[in-house]
Every structure is written in structure tokens, then in C-alpha cells.
Amino acid sequence: MGPILNKQKKTDTNFLSFSFDGSEITCQSGVSIGAALTAADHFGLRKTPLGDRRGIFCGMGVCQECRVIVDGEHSVRACMTPARSSSTVLTGDTHISDGPTELPVVDIESVEIVTPDLLVVGAGPAGAIAASIAAEAGLDVSILDERHSIGGQYYKQPASPNLMPESLTTDKQFSGGRRLIKRLMKSGASVQTGVQIWGAFTPNELAVYDGVKHKIFRAKKTIVATGAYERGLPVSGWTLPGVMTTGAAQALLRSYGILPGQRILVAGNGPLNLQAALELSEAGAEVIGVAELGEKPGVAALFSSGLKMGLNSPRLAFNGLRYLLSLKKLGVPIFYGHRLESIEKKSTGLKVRIVPTQHGSLSSEYSWDVDTVCMGYGFQPSNEILRSLGCSHAYDENRGHLVTNRNYDCETSVPGIYAIGDCTGLRGAPSALLEGVIASISVLKSMDKRVSFSLMIENVIAVIARYQHKVFQSALWKLFDARRYHFEFATSDTIVCRCENVNLGDIEQLLDNCAGSIGYLKRQTRLGMGPCQGRYCAPVAAAMIAKHYQTPIDEFSFFAPQVPLKPIRIADIVSGKKT
Known part of the structure; x- marks a missing residue:
């Protein structure tokens, strides 16, 4: 795998070395620990209490899946932390770093x-x-x-x-x-x-x-x-190392010049997946294909949406057309109306299977051996x-x-x-x-x-342009129109809460007794009690409750935000110093 463009020799001063579980890792200065380990084919960065390996998933510090131990400090997010020369990095575990034995009295x-x-x-x-x-x-x-x-x-x-x-x-x-x-x-x-x-x-x-x-x-x-x-879509194997969001793959490429794998499948819904597939292909990866959840748009939809997009944002419309034409030129197929079915761990990487989204479809099923699966099924604010x-x-x-x-x-x-x-x-x-x-x-x-007058003019232009972009987005998503799925492709043993290893079956068994309360599910299963604090599992659980009780989802269907908003050591708050 490794860096894409780096022409420098590893003896140059801009390279550094650190150890990971006893192996020497060499990378360029400025690279994150997670990117350096990905380049060295180390995808599994931490172990769960069940012994399962996890790795980079979101690539932006939200999922907390890439937590490692750095020079004795636990729960360090590898995707957010620059590699340091001569540091000792170990596979992450569930231990929390010890704080100081005596805390100062803070005024x-x-x-x-x-x-x-x-x-x-x-x-x-x-x-x-x-x-x-x-x-x-x-x-x-x-x-x-x-x-x-x-x-x-x-x-x-x-x-x-x-x-x-x-x-x-x-x-x-x-x-x-x-x-x-x-x-x-x-x-x-x-x-x-x-x-x-x-x-x-x-x-x-x-x-x-x-x-x-x-x-x-x-x-x-x-x-x-x-x-x-980015939203994750729970399917069998989505927690395996080597499965990451499309944005995580882009971050590795754009920030560090590193491919997330050599053979890659991109799956999901929307134009970001096409952009990522093209960038990865042009950078040297073998992109097996793009599994697009939505059906292939017809001629009438292409003309109608294309016209609105071209009139309201010609540059973005041209970029979209360029993605499609360039992928075709590079031989990267788009499998419209297909979704991820399962991902399995193999000795040489992953085996991924995609199937038609609609039951009864005459489209084919496909499976490949890959290094990496990139999933992009939308976003959560x-x-x-x-x-x-x-x-x-x-x-x-x-x-x-x-x-x-x-x-x-x-x-x-x-x-x-x-x-x-x-x-x-x-x-x-x-x-x-x-x-x-x-x-x-x-x-x-x-x-x-x-x-100033120039700012007033800029404000008017921004208001008009925002409306035009709204029209553009509406037309764009008609081309990628697909039902919003949450848990429908998961099996009973598919993990829903990545942090606490709560699977779909665990939640289904409690739905009759939860009285529509996501808090009840949390108390009974520890759903949402892990480091990501429910950012991935809460939308899934809320959708399951809504379907079971035939009730609409609103802002109170989710976990209430809690302090701390993201994990932080109490010692850091109290002492004001990093120990």
C-alpha cells in the first residue's frame, strides 16, 4: 500500500520512525498514527473486550474505533494524533488511563x-x-x-x-x-x-x-x-478492520497521500462516493466498482435534473458529469440499485458481497476479495x-x-x-x-x-446563491433517489452499537417492553454508553422503535446530549494540566 507520491528516500530528515506492537513503522513527518499504520498494512488498531479487532472507521475522531496506547497513554485516537519519532504505540484496549492519585483543589x-x-x-x-x-x-x-x-x-x-x-x-x-x-x-x-x-x-x-x-x-x-x-449502515461485517467511511478514505488520501488499500469497493448513496472512487482510482488504487443504492436514473430524470443543476450551478454540474465520464474511462463500473450484503474477514483481506436493493430484482449479485470497503450512506449532523x-x-x-x-x-x-x-x-x-x-x-x-456596501452586496449575492444551491441539491438528489435505510440489512447478530457490542437481536428482544423509550434500551443493554456516545447506534435504535410502535421520530427520540460531549479525562478538567 504505502504513500502514493513520496519520492523522497527514507533516509531524508522528513521521515520518522516509531514502533507499533514491537514492529518499526517509518513515515513522513506530519502523518497521523492511523495513516502511518494503514500505509504499513496494520488495519486492526484496538481490541474489544470480546477480542475482536477494530480499526479506522470515520477517520475524523467521532467513532473512537482507532484508539491506541501511545507511550503509556490509553485511548489516543490514531486518526487525530500525529506520529512522533521514537514513540511506542500499542494496540488499544478498554483500559482508561490512570489519572493522578491526588487532585488539586480548584478555585x-x-x-x-x-x-x-x-x-x-x-x-x-x-x-x-x-x-x-x-x-x-x-x-x-x-x-x-x-x-x-x-x-x-x-x-x-x-x-x-x-x-x-x-x-x-x-x-x-x-x-x-x-x-x-x-x-x-x-x-x-x-x-x-x-x-x-x-x-x-x-x-x-x-x-x-x-x-x-x-x-x-x-x-x-x-x-x-x-x-x-458519515452514517454507517449496519450490515454483517461492518465493524471489521478495513471497512471505513468514504470520508475516511478521502482523508487518508488528501491529507497524507496514502491509499486505504489497493483493491477497494465503494458502496453507498450519493455523489461523494463517485468523487472518492475517482480520486482513489486516479491515485493508483484498483477500485472494483461503486455500489450505488439508488436505481439508475432514466432519460427524463437525467434531462430534468441535469437542466436544473446546470442552470443553478454549472460548475458543480460539470464536476458531476466529469466524475461519471472519468470513471467510465478508467473502467470503474457503477452497480446501480445495489447494496452491501455482507463483509467477511479472510487471511488476505476482506470478502465483500453486494446484492440488488430491491427484492425480486433481475440484477446480479457480486462478490470480490478486497483490501478495503468504503461505505457512504449519507450523513448525520x-x-x-x-x-x-x-x-x-x-x-x-x-x-x-x-x-x-x-x-x-x-x-x-x-x-x-x-x-x-x-x-x-x-x-x-x-x-x-x-x-x-x-x-x-x-x-x-x-x-x-x-x-460596508461591499458586504451588503455580498450578502445579497449569498442569499440568492443559497437558494440556487438548494434547487441544485434538490435536483441532484432526485438522480440518487433511494429509500433511507437504518437497520433493514442487518441480521440478528449484526452489531448495532459498535462501542458496546450490542447487536440487533439484543435490541429486538426488548422492543415490546421499552414503551417507545430509547433510554430503556440504553439501561438494559448499554446501547450508546460507549466512547462515541450513541452517534452511530442512536439513529438505528430510534428507527427500530418508530417502526415497532408506528410512531414518528422527533428530536426527543434520540439520546439527550450529555456532558462531556466527547470523552475527556476528569483529571484534565480538574487539574487543567495534561498528566
Whole structure:
């Protein structure tokens, strides 16, 4: 497998070495532990209490599946942590790092309180443009991000310049991201990366740990732009090492110049899978095919949707056409109306099987031996901060997730709190950028800041463009129209809760007695009690309850967000120092 473009010899100073379970791993500086281990064919990074291996799944620190032990520290996310020279990395286990035996008495008055005019949470496309505009207009702006780099999933940059894949040297996502990052860094905003927001409290207070100390942010206005993460679809074998989201595969390629495998199947629903398949193919992988959940669109649908897409966003429409034509030229087949059926572990990798989505279909079944399976069945908004702050949500049956209730300026039901981009419901990066413009200008107006004529024009353009993009997205998804599945392809022994190894049968046995309560299932099975805190299993369990009781899903069908919002050691919060 290994790096794709790296022409340098391993004796160069930009290479480093560390050990993994006693084996020496060599990689370039800037590469994450997870990427380095993937390049070295180490897919299984931790063991469950049952002894099963798990590896990178989401690639963005949400699923917590790639937790390893680094120099004695447990539960280190390999996908989020840069490799360090001479460090000792071991397969992760269920042990939690020991904290200090004596904790200091903390005076609450000593905790640093930060009170910017505007706090932006998330430095992806939406957050970065919003912070830039507000800071350029004279506001005191702080922007926080959990990642160590700016850009989010869409505008993620190579960890270092020499990790740029040759096949992506002219990529417009990279160049657009560079321009936006440069603007943010010059805007005067206080940019803080690698921080963890572990609590959100009404009316507008965020608790943050920056790796050194604990802080409380009490901003006059807050813009939440925390993005989204990819949905998993429970099927037999989806927890095996080598099965990952499409976004995780893209992150390995785009950030580190590393292929997630040599023989790859991409499966799911939507255009992101086509883009990923093309990028992986052009980078040198053998992409067996793309299993698209939706049926192949007919001529009438292609003409109708194609016309609307071309009129409202010609560039994006052209990109979509390019993906299809390029995949055809490269000989990568698209299996329309097919889904993942099962994934099995073999001595040489994985055996994956796809079948027609519709029962009774005359289409064929297929199976292959592969290194990697990439699945992309849609997204879930990262809305736990918004929900913790009391912002109201509604459930969108078609998209299968909660949507944040907002006004036309992107302000939520809680005054002074704005929500933009994919954390509110999925519209993609172009729409997120436009919402960043709209929300930041609204904040300026609400704080009686002068809005220049050029900004007013930019706001008008953004409002119009956002509407056009909405029309584009509506037309696009008619071409990828497919039923929203949750648990329908799982068998009784298929794991639903990845963290606590709760399978479908465990949940089904309790449905009659749960009285429609997801909390009951949690208490009886530990569903949602693991490190990912129900981000993957809660939508599945909510859908199972809704079907069993024939009740609609709403914002109360899911687990209530809890403090901490993501796992953090109590010792880090209390002592304010990393031990």
C-alpha cells in the first residue's frame, strides 16, 4: 500500500520512525498514527473486550474505533494524533488511563473566562468564512476547532506540502481551501485548533480544554459550524478492520497521500462516493466498482435534473458529469440499485458481497476479495452543542436526521446563537460557505457594527446563491433517489452499537417492553454508553422503535446530549494540566 507520491528516500530528515506492537513503522513527518499504520498494512488498531479487532472507521475522531496506547497513554485516537519519532504505540484496549492519585483543589474563580464578541465553533468552510468576515469588520472573534488543522473535511489540506498526491495537484478544493485559510489567518481572529469543547450550557456558555488548561467561553454571540459525520449502515461485517467511511478514505488520501488499500469497493448513496472512487482510482488504487443504492436514473430524470443543476450551478454540474465520464474511462463500473450484503474477514483481506436493493430484482449479485470497503450512506449532523444549548430541531424523514430550526439569517430558536453549514442539516460545502457569509453579516448588524456596501452586496449575492444551491441539491438528489435505510440489512447478530457490542437481536428482544423509550434500551443493554456516545447506534435504535410502535421520530427520540460531549479525562478538567 504505502504513500502514493513520496519520492523522497527514507533516509531524508522528513521521515520518522516509531514502533507499533514491537514492529518499526517509518513515515513522513506530519502523518497521523492511523495513516502511518494503514500505509504499513496494520488495519486492526484496538481490541474489544470480546477480542475482536477494530480499526479506522470515520477517520475524523467521532467513532473512537482507532484508539491506541501511545507511550503509556490509553485511548489516543490514531486518526487525530500525529506520529512522533521514537514513540511506542500499542494496540488499544478498554483500559482508561490512570489519572493522578491526588487532585488539586480548584478555585472556580481561577478558571479563565473568555468573553469575545463572537465565538465560532468549527473551522471548516462555514466557520472559517464567518470568522473572517466578522474579524475583518472589527469584532473580537475566537474560532475553535477540534482538529489540529483548519479547513474541515471539505477543505482539508495535506499535512505537509510533500504529501500532496500527484493526481490532486490541480485540485480546486485544495486551492480554495488555501485561499480561505489564508484569509482567516490574516483576519485578526483568534484561531485555536486542537481544542476540545466538552460542555455546552445555557444560555451561551462553552467549556473548553485546550490540552493545557480549562477555559470557559461566554461570547456575546455564537456561531456553531460543527459540520457532520458519515452514517454507517449496519450490515454483517461492518465493524471489521478495513471497512471505513468514504470520508475516511478521502482523508487518508488528501491529507497524507496514502491509499486505504489497493483493491477497494465503494458502496453507498450519493455523489461523494463517485468523487472518492475517482480520486482513489486516479491515485493508483484498483477500485472494483461503486455500489450505488439508488436505481439508475432514466432519460427524463437525467434531462430534468441535469437542466436544473446546470442552470443553478454549472460548475458543480460539470464536476458531476466529469466524475461519471472519468470513471467510465478508467473502467470503474457503477452497480446501480445495489447494496452491501455482507463483509467477511479472510487471511488476505476482506470478502465483500453486494446484492440488488430491491427484492425480486433481475440484477446480479457480486462478490470480490478486497483490501478495503468504503461505505457512504449519507450523513448525520454534529448538533450536540446546539441541542445542549436548547436550540430546537425537527426530524426530516427524507434525510433521516434532525434539522436545526433557524430563521433566514441562520439564527436558531435561542437568540444570539447561530447555526450554519452541515451541522444544521446537509446541503454541502458550497451552501455552508454562503451561510457563513449570511450569519456573520447578521451578527455584525445585531451588534450595531457598520456593514460596508461591499458586504451588503455580498450578502445579497449569498442569499440568492443559497437558494440556487438548494434547487441544485434538490435536483441532484432526485438522480440518487433511494429509500433511507437504518437497520433493514442487518441480521440478528449484526452489531448495532459498535462501542458496546450490542447487536440487533439484543435490541429486538426488548422492543415490546421499552414503551417507545430509547433510554430503556440504553439501561438494559448499554446501547450508546460507549466512547462515541450513541452517534452511530442512536439513529438505528430510534428507527427500530418508530417502526415497532408506528410512531414518528422527533428530536426527543434520540439520546439527550450529555456532558462531556466527547470523552475527556476528569483529571484534565480538574487539574487543567495534561498528566
